[in-house]
Amino acid sequence: MTRPLRIGVVGVGALSIRAVIPHLACDDIADHVVLAALCDPVVDRANDVARRFGVEHAYASLSDMLEADVIDAVTVVSPIGLHYEHVRDSLLAGKHVHVNKTMTTTVAEADEVIDLARSRGLALIASPGEVLRPQVTAIRELIRSGAIGQPAWGICGCSFDAYHEAEPERDGGPGGGIDPRWYFRSPGGGPMWDMTAYALHQLTAILGPAQRVSAMSGQVVAQRSYRGEAFTPEVDDNTVALLEFQGGVFIVAHGTAAGWTTDQFGATTFYGTAGTLEGVLLNGEPIDFPGRELTTHAPVTDWEAQMCVLPHVTGPHRDIPESHVFEDVMQMVDEARSGVRSAASAEHARHVIEIIECAYRSARTGATGELTTTFEWPAV
Ligand SMILES: NC(=O)c1ccc[n+]([C@@H]2O[C@H](COP(=O)([O-])OP(=O)(O)OC[C@H]3O[C@@H](n4cnc5c(N)ncnc54)[C@H](O)[C@@H]3O)[C@@H](O)[C@H]2O)c1
Incomplete structure (x- = not known):
C-alpha cells in the first residue's frame, strides 16, 4: 500500500480524547496514516471532537462507520466488554484492527478473532505492546x-x-x-x-x-x-x-x-x-x-x-500522553502496509x-x- 492508511476510531471517550486522537491528528505521520473517522453512540461528543481535530467523518455507530467505507483500519477504544464485538465486526468488514487492552475477555472469543484476521490477511494488533x-x-x-x-x-x-x-x-x-x-x-x-x-x-x-x-x-x-x-x-x-x-x-x-x-x-x-x-x-x-x-x-x-x-515515539509524540498506545496503533499501521508481523x-x-x-x-x-x-x- 502506498497511500496512507485511513483509520477510524471506535469510541470517543477518555483515552481517545486524551491520547489516541491527538497522536493520530499529528502531521508527522500523514504519509502513513490519516485519521479519517470517529464513531461513538454519544454522537454530540463524536461530532465535537471531529470538529476540534479536523476529522472528516463522525458516526453514531461502528456499523455506520464500516458501511460508509471511508476507512481501511480501526483502533478500538471502546469499553473492554465491547471489544470482541467491535474487533470481530471490523475484521468481517475487511478492516485492519488495533485494539486496546484487553482484546477480548475469553479465549474462545480471542480464537475467533485471530482466526478471522489470519484467514483474511488482516493485521490484528493488541495492546499493551x-x-x-x-x-x-x-x-x-x-x-x-x-x-x-x-x-x-x-x-x-x-x-x-x-x-x-x-x-x-x-x-x-x-x-x-x-x-x-x-x-x-x-x-x-x-x-x-x-x-x-x-x-x-x-x-x-x-x-x-x-x-x-x-x-x-x-x-x-x-x-x-x-x-x-x-x-x-x-x-x-x-x-x-x-x-x-x-x-x-x-x-x-x-x-x-x-x-x-x-x-x-x-x-x-x-x-x-x-x-x-x-x-x-x-x-x-x-x-x-x-x-x-x-x-x-x-x-x-x-x-x-x-x-x-x-520506535514511533518521536517528535510531538513524546509530549502527548499514553504514547505506548500510539506505538501500538502504529504497529498495526506498519503491519497493514508491509505485511510484516509485529511482536505486539x-x-x-x-x-x-x-x-x-x-x-x-x-x-x-x-x-x-x-x-x-x-x-x-x-x-x-
Ligand atoms: N482511560 C485510560 O486511562 C486508559 C488508558 C489506556 C488504555 N485504556 C483503554 O482504552 C479503552 C477505552 O477506555 P476509556 O477509559 O477511554 O473508556 P471511556 O468510558 O472513557 O470511553 C469509552 C467510549 O466508548 C463509547 N462507546 C460505548 N459503546 C460504544 C459502541 N457500541 N460503539 C462505539 N463506542 C462506544 C462510550 O460512549 C465512550 O465514549 C479501554 O480498552 C481501556 O482499557 C484506557
Missing part, C-alpha cells in the same frame, strides 16, 4: 544471563483506586460526562482486565508463557461514586493470582483495590538466588538498554518518559486473557488451572 520495549528485552537478557542467579519468584500487578472516576475528560462537554461505570461491570470490568494486563504482558514477554494459575478473588470497595452519585460495583476489585512458569518460577500477580508492589507501573520484581530485578533496576542500579539516554531526564518511575525509546501480537494478548480468565475460574472453583495457549516469544 510491552514486548516492544527495549527495557523489557534487556530484563529478559539479564535474567537469561544469570544476572540474578537462578530466578525463584517474583511479584507484579497493579492497584485500582478511583482514578477512572476522576479522569478530567469525564467531567462534561458536548454529550455530557463520559461514564466510567463499565469499569465496574462484567464483562471486562475490574482491575485484572484494565490494569494487571500491563503487568502480565510485560511478565510473559520476559519469562514466556505461564503454565499454571491459581487465584483468590473478592470485592473490597462495595460502593463507589461518579460525579457525586453512588453506584454499586458488580465485579471483584481484589484478585491475587499465583502463576507457575517453566523452571519452577512462581510469580504473584495482583489486581487489587489497594497497594502497589513496585513504583514502576506494570513492572515485576524478580527475586533470584543472586540478586533482585525491580523493573529497570538491578540490585537498585539502573540497567542499560538501547536508547536509555532518552529516558534519563526523568525518574525510572516515570512511565511516560520510559516510552520515549519506542494478538496471540500474546490471548495468552494474557487466558491467565485472567483462568484466575477468575480458579477463584470460583478452588482448582488450579493448566494453561494451553502460547505465543511466539522473541528469542534474544
Whole structure:
C-alpha cells in the first residue's frame, strides 16, 4: 500500500480524547496514516471532537462507520466488554484492527478473532505492546544471563483506586460526562482486565508463557461514586493470582483495590538466588538498554518518559500522553502496509486473557488451572 492508511476510531471517550486522537491528528505521520473517522453512540461528543481535530467523518455507530467505507483500519477504544464485538465486526468488514487492552475477555472469543484476521490477511494488533520495549528485552537478557542467579519468584500487578472516576475528560462537554461505570461491570470490568494486563504482558514477554494459575478473588470497595452519585460495583476489585512458569518460577500477580508492589507501573520484581530485578533496576542500579539516554531526564518511575525509546515515539509524540498506545496503533499501521508481523501480537494478548480468565475460574472453583495457549516469544 502506498497511500496512507485511513483509520477510524471506535469510541470517543477518555483515552481517545486524551491520547489516541491527538497522536493520530499529528502531521508527522500523514504519509502513513490519516485519521479519517470517529464513531461513538454519544454522537454530540463524536461530532465535537471531529470538529476540534479536523476529522472528516463522525458516526453514531461502528456499523455506520464500516458501511460508509471511508476507512481501511480501526483502533478500538471502546469499553473492554465491547471489544470482541467491535474487533470481530471490523475484521468481517475487511478492516485492519488495533485494539486496546484487553482484546477480548475469553479465549474462545480471542480464537475467533485471530482466526478471522489470519484467514483474511488482516493485521490484528493488541495492546499493551510491552514486548516492544527495549527495557523489557534487556530484563529478559539479564535474567537469561544469570544476572540474578537462578530466578525463584517474583511479584507484579497493579492497584485500582478511583482514578477512572476522576479522569478530567469525564467531567462534561458536548454529550455530557463520559461514564466510567463499565469499569465496574462484567464483562471486562475490574482491575485484572484494565490494569494487571500491563503487568502480565510485560511478565510473559520476559519469562514466556505461564503454565499454571491459581487465584483468590473478592470485592473490597462495595460502593463507589461518579460525579457525586453512588453506584454499586458488580465485579471483584481484589484478585491475587499465583502463576507457575517453566523452571519452577512462581510469580504473584495482583489486581487489587489497594497497594502497589513496585513504583514502576506494570513492572515485576524478580527475586533470584543472586540478586533482585525491580523493573529497570538491578540490585537498585539502573540497567542499560538501547536508547536509555532518552529516558534519563526523568525518574525510572516515570512511565511516560520510559516510552520515549519506542520506535514511533518521536517528535510531538513524546509530549502527548499514553504514547505506548500510539506505538501500538502504529504497529498495526506498519503491519497493514508491509505485511510484516509485529511482536505486539494478538496471540500474546490471548495468552494474557487466558491467565485472567483462568484466575477468575480458579477463584470460583478452588482448582488450579493448566494453561494451553502460547505465543511466539522473541528469542534474544
Ligand atoms: N482511560 C485510560 O486511562 C486508559 C488508558 C489506556 C488504555 N485504556 C483503554 O482504552 C479503552 C477505552 O477506555 P476509556 O477509559 O477511554 O473508556 P471511556 O468510558 O472513557 O470511553 C469509552 C467510549 O466508548 C463509547 N462507546 C460505548 N459503546 C460504544 C459502541 N457500541 N460503539 C462505539 N463506542 C462506544 C462510550 O460512549 C465512550 O465514549 C479501554 O480498552 C481501556 O482499557 C484506557
